Amino acid sequence: MLCQECKKRKATVRVSEMQSDGTHKEIHLCEECARQYGISLKFSFNEVLGNLISSQLGIPVKDAQAKCPNCGLTFEEFQSSGRLGCPHDYETFKANLIPMIERVQSGLRHVGKAPRDVGRIYEREQEVVRMQKELDSAVACEDYEKAAEIRDRIHELRKTARTGDAGESPELRDTEERP
Amino acid sequence: MTLPETPKGTGEWLRGEGPEVDIVISSRVRLARNLSGYRFRNSCDREENRRINDTVRSVVISANLGEDLIYYELEPMNMIERDYLVERHLISKEHAEAEGPRGVAICSGEALSIMVNEEDHLRIQYLQSGLKLSETWDAINRVDDLLSERLDFAFSPTLGYLTACPTNVGTAMRLSVMMHLPALEWTKQLRKVFKAVSKMNLAVRGLYGEGTRASGDFYQISNQVTLGKSEGEIIAIVDSVVRQIVRYERKVRQALLTQNRPNLEDRIWRAHSMLKGARIISSEETMSLLSSLRMGVNMGVVKDISIKTLNELFLETQPAHLQKSHGREISVRERDVMRASLVRKRLAEN
């Protein structure tokens, strides 16, 4: 295949661009043109974490059907979108994610800034994950009364933290109208 | 919902002041943050996204981030208004084109903007003129502290800040330095530079970020690594690579002046007269000619035009800026005529 830009050299770089409707458009470029347009690691990076994970990095995927109990995402779905569904996915897909992260990052331990109160945030996160599981099984059993109750408890839990649930207060409506 | 009257001039980052500003247009630091206890944006339904947008909006408005802070809801905006924000580097193209409840807070003369419900719940961005990574980090770090007092961000003691895309995990910090490299481009040295930059684990991209082509010889240098190095270490690496590229660009400019002056001056003065004479001009051609002219002004070849005027023109000649200043949608053809006339007028004022 010839480069779609110069139409002279052989295309060796495949660039995948996300379109506004969520589909991917592929452009084939020669190395020269790819560099000319400032295409570098970023693309291979995202591709690596997209559908080419296993083939490019040579990391065998374990249990691609594994499903996150909190958001319902499967590892297979992550492979095609490159986006995780919830913070808990880092735990759910640990076996697959960690080797990938290790390849592209400079270590596996965060050494930068941390929020105060890390312990409390972490505990509450676990509690929300646990209640989400309950919620899903209630919905699966069509026990909507129980589901609504659990949903309220999740909202309550979020409210007790500093992450106040804003809801629909009239003063917030006003801010929308600010010039 | 409409944006305020088109501000005259540019945001803080195009002021044309600051260290190395002849070559380094701007320094940007961006932090990705997600609310703990919620799913990431893509897994949320409309109701959850609305809740997140409302929660973050109320916090952002009350956190004393800046007196001129305004929160814009993106959903009610038309595409011209969204593109206008993209052209001003206040939101990303993805954020403009996404769906669902989402918004952006803007303040400090457009230096600070906080995208809400982009790929992550919050994308905090601080943008300044010239090469000022440490100062920009200090500024955004304070903003992050203020928000952390009111919001719990998803964080793991080992992996750091948890993000929707695992390539951002850790510091969740992306630096982006926008450079103007016409001499390296002209002398075909860029390839060498990009190769060296890639070796340092940094990325080079075009003017408007991921997936965009470089136009007008503008390039963004950014870090790839977000985990295993501290914010300070990442800043030091990017800063030192950028300084090397600045030196290289300067050296080549000097060489052009001493060894190839007629060609250099020809290119600059041709750009000058094209811009002053054109009656129909595309956005791409404008960028490329303004780029040559900008180099000419910075090298002292052209003396009657200010960098500030050129910076303003880079922005005002963009499609959404043209359409917004005329208050309506305008066809490409008509735009090319309006653009040419705007450029002539502004260069004549000088």
Ligand SMILES: [Zn+2]
């Ligand atoms: Zn080519």
Ligand SMILES: [Zn+2]
């Ligand atoms: Zn999940």
